[in-house]
Amino acid sequence: MAAQCVTKVELNISCNSLLDTDLTSKSDPLCVLFLNTSGQQWYEVERTERIKNSLNPKFSKTFVIDYYFEVVQKLKFGIYDIDNKTIELSDDDFLGECEVTLGQIVSSKKLTRPLVLKNGKPAGQGSITLIFCRRLICLRPLTL
Template sequence: MPDYEVSITCKDLADKDLFSKSDPVLILLENVPNSKRFIEVGKTELIKDCLNPQFSRKFRLSAAQDQNPKLRVAVVDIDNFEDVEKIADQEFIGRADFHLSDLVTSPVFTASLGRDCGLVTLKTSPYDARLDGLVSMEIGSGSDPDGLLKGGSNFLEIHRADHAATLADVGRVCSSAYSLAHRTDQLQGADFRLADLSLFSLCRGDPHRLLRLECWRRGSRGSHRLLASGHTSLEELRQLAEAGGDGIELADQRGRTLRLTVRAVSVSPYKG
């Protein structure tokens, strides 16, 4: 059985916090053969104040040809922010059990986390290590003539088209046909931050695959607001880095624009 990459989102999670929304982390576990015990495969990042989280962290799964491991996802609400790793001390939201074959036969697999606990959706695709590598990106705020970034905490999301679309296909790709590849911390002034991303997770190893950039204003209780969006590709970001370009232009629904500095400063093994 080949290796697979899994992206996970949740919807309508139970709200475990009295004065805010749940702060979910999802844990993926695998059953130990011939036992009732599960071991942790990995966990997602923490997303604060969110009942419909899109997790950017991916999971890689593999199994021997004659195996079909039982898997479990468990979602917890983080109450102790000082020690997120102590999952047993956090508040349980819900869980779902399934097998790897369920994900393979249904590439978009949705399951209930329990009564009134919400839903979990797993997008699964074959993973090819030959198409993987490391992308180092320089991310920061650039020119903002209309002041869209002023007066708040902002962050950037990079979404990858699920299918082999390019910049020429922008108008033909619906918003649901993307998967979150990366989410930054707060964009602050002109401070640049380097982000090391998986080449496969970012664009399936295809430098021309369509990427959607979304700049968000962080709101209290998870009420984030989309400030501006735009489209690009890894190839365009690489060319910007080589030419010293001044960033990618994003626009809001009223036509106001801003430029974000998003450059692929090094890409391996992609050589152009």
């Protein structure tokens, strides 16, 4: 049995110039973290809090993720305008998304990317900024 080094990293999320999809106020954004373990399937991992009436949110909730140095970990950050109390995202306005690897965030320390819509077109001037800090290094047994 071999041991594999795992670093827990904490990601701080903020956005700028989000699309405004509300008629009488500004969007109420929330960030959803998705993980792609293999192929085309994305799995929801976590959500931030919703910030009311903001096109430039700085989310308080952070994401803590296990970082495996030699594994490509694909992440997708989806931004949604939440105007109801359901947990379903299908009934909320989609403001844009960004796909990156955890390695890109870790090596950059601070990474700002444009948000894109589902059709691949830019989500206006919207962007997302991802900042990481290391939290804890631990060893886990790896069964071969």
